[in-house]
Amino acid sequence: MNVLAEKKGLIIFGAILLVVLIAALAAYQTTGSMGIEDRYATAVGLPLSPEEGGGDDTFLGFSAEGNHILYVIILGILIVGAYAVYKKYKI
């Protein structure tokens, strides 16, 4: 009975996740990639603000902003690090 109750919760969670994921992907296909302020401006009809800053944002010729592969690498390092800490100090 307890197992069934737990599975019911996960099924509901999974179903909601699927619907939300499809809706989010469809919305992303329509709008494309943009920052949150630009999204709001576009949604309500305000003019987009010009890109702030400028000049060279690289470090030793290496740019982090917008580099999705780098995000995945950093996320992977964080997950591995968190798992290692969890295993070492597991309660």
Added chain:
Amino acid sequence: MAHIHLEDGSFTLFWVLVWWIAALCLIGIALYLLRSRYKPDPKKITIAAFVTAAAFAIFQVQVPIAGGVHMNLTPLIGILTGPVIGTLIVFIVNILSAAIGHGGWGLVGANVLVNFSEVLVGWLAFKGMKKITTDLFSLAGVATFAGLFTGNIVMIAVILISGIQGVHQTTAQILAGLSLLAAINMGVAIVEAFLTGLIVAYIGKIRPDILEGDRK
């Protein structure tokens, strides 16, 4: 997330005041309830302090999905502290965020209402779902989806009611644009649902007394 990312001047002064007054009334009610009925113990205040710090930090970190959206942790606030203390937490977080340029000062009132709705619905969904399942991960995950979806609805309602100064879009066009925005926000809600679910499941394993719903 559903936090309204518009600059000062987007709403007319009238609507800025309306939302600020509504938020202050909500905060007043929360303070009254805390003083008269729900006097928090030191443990709960400590939890509230940690959650406030965590929520403020996470507000400033953009998840690199679809160009960048930040999480809120508002449903987690509801689950761990309840809606009364949660009201004060979201007010503090919004004030501090405005202080560092994250959203306009005039929008703080509206954002408090948006975030309060997330806290309240997250708390209600967490308590209500206990009749359906005992799995803390899915309880917290579904509560997160419910809370953040409600926040998006409130955000859209606030903007549609207030209108935006200086734009010529029709209400239908603004609604369509904000609906797409809400769908993107809910995509990031997936990340937050997993995060909240894992946090609550872990707390439930080591300190189940901390979870708001387990308090007698």
